[in-house]
Amino acid sequence: VYGCCHSWKGRSMNVGNSSSLAGRVAIVTGGGRGLGREHCLLLAKEGAMVMVNDLGAKVDGSGADASPANDVVAEIKKMGGDAIANGENVADFAGAKRMIDAAIAKWGKLDILVLNAGILRDRMLANMDEAEWDAVINVHLKGTFAPARHAAAYWRDQSKKTGQPTKGRIIVTSSTSGLYGNVGQTNYGAAKAGIAAFAVIAARELKRFGVTVNALSPSAQTRMTEGLRELTPEQRAERDPAWVSPMVVYLCSEEAQDITGRVFQAGFGRIAILEGWRRGAEAKQTRDPREAGRLWREMWPKVRKNAGMDGIESD
Numbered sequence: 001v002y003g004c005c006h007s008w009k010g011r012s013m014n015v016g017n018s019s020s021l022a023g024r025v026a027i028v029t030g031g032g033r034g035l036g037r038e039h040c041l042l043l044a045k046e047g048a049m050v051m052v053n054d055l056g057a058k059v060d061g062s063g064a065d066a067s068p069a070n071d072v073v074a075e076i077k078k079m080g081g082d083a084i085a086n087g088e089n090v091a092d093f094a095g096a097k098r099m100i101d102a103a104i105a106k107w108g109k110l111d112i113l114v115l116n117a118g119i120l121r122d123r124m125l126a127n128m129d130e131a132e133w134d135a136v137i138n139v140h141l142k143g144t145f146a147p148a149r150h151a152a153a154y155w156r157d158q159s160k161k162t163g164q165p166t167k168g169r170i171i172v173t174s175s176t177s178g179l180y181g182n183v184g185q186t187n188y189g190a191a192k193a194g195i196a197a198f199a200v201i202a203a204r205e206l207k208r209f210g211v212t213v214n215a216l217s218p219s220a221q222t223r224m225t226e227g228l229r230e231l232t233p234e235q236r237a238e239r240d241p242a243w244v245s246p247m248v249v250y251l252c253s254e255e256a257q258d259i260t261g262r263v264f265q266a267g268f269g270r271i272a273i274l275e276g277w278r279r280g281a282e283a284k285q286t287r288d289p290r291e292a293g294r295l296w297r298e299m300w301p302k303v304r305k306n307a308g309m310d311g312i313e314s315d
Ligand code: NAD
Pocket: 029, 030, 031, 032, 033, 034, 035, 036, 053, 054, 055, 056, 057, 058, 059, 061, 068, 088, 089, 090, 091, 116, 117, 118, 119, 139, 143, 173, 174, 175, 176, 217, 218, 219, 220, 221, 222, 223, 224, 225
């Protein structure tokens, strides 16, 4: 894809044959801004052809604007890469299929699907209205299911047609808000924890077709997190969304074929592999509630506490 040297954020870098994703076709949803934009740029820099999907919505999911996706496409083309924009709503089942089909029509195949599009409508549970719940669940959970469903069918068919496993890649986007539990975000957190579960299950289903599925829990300064607190210039630099994309790109490479069904954190100074739910203490079942209470109290000191928002046992 690339001949020799291209300017990259002011630095000159030889990406020629060492590109880890040369010839691969990627779709990034919500690729017009923030984290999705960084994923698109790094995928392209590593040699992938990129469909930049973005509805161009406001943080709360309202509105539509083609310019964020078009701008990222222009940036990629300027550095010598290949990209097209796509304005489908990822939570529209038929629209998600049109998006997958359009990438395959343009480049003849699909290798990588990064599901990143997202919105926020924070509210305490007792005040949350139905529309706030539905909008957030829809964009995140259905917006993960719909494109992944159509890509999975494509990879299944490819694998059956060729008799070979594909090297398909799905990265979904979770959040510490759901994995650890952030106050004021029952809608967003439930969707994000659901997305992590989705990755674990889809990974088990798609392994036979050679597809890996992993979940990113990112932390970065974007318009979604802008204004939450005052930041020093050092904190701002550490929270640049560009820190998050390298692990995403690695997991999309051929070398990462053995990594699937995992949840990982990236950003705010660290990368981390998360550990999921597992059985702690246990006892034999009972039909007596008093006995159940006694057993709970007996097991209680033997189990680890839920993680706090920092991901360690601090609750
Ligand atoms: P952002 O608002 O900058 O970008 C999200 C993009 O998704 C926007 O460009 C928006 O237009 C697009 N989008 C929204 N709804 C869409 C739809 N239905 N179809 C297509 N595109 C749509 O936010 P960001 O911080 O870059 O967030 C990216 C992802 O990372 C989200 O899933 C978010 O929940 C998640 N996340 C972010 C953080 C963080 O610290 N920024 C933390 C945890 C999780």
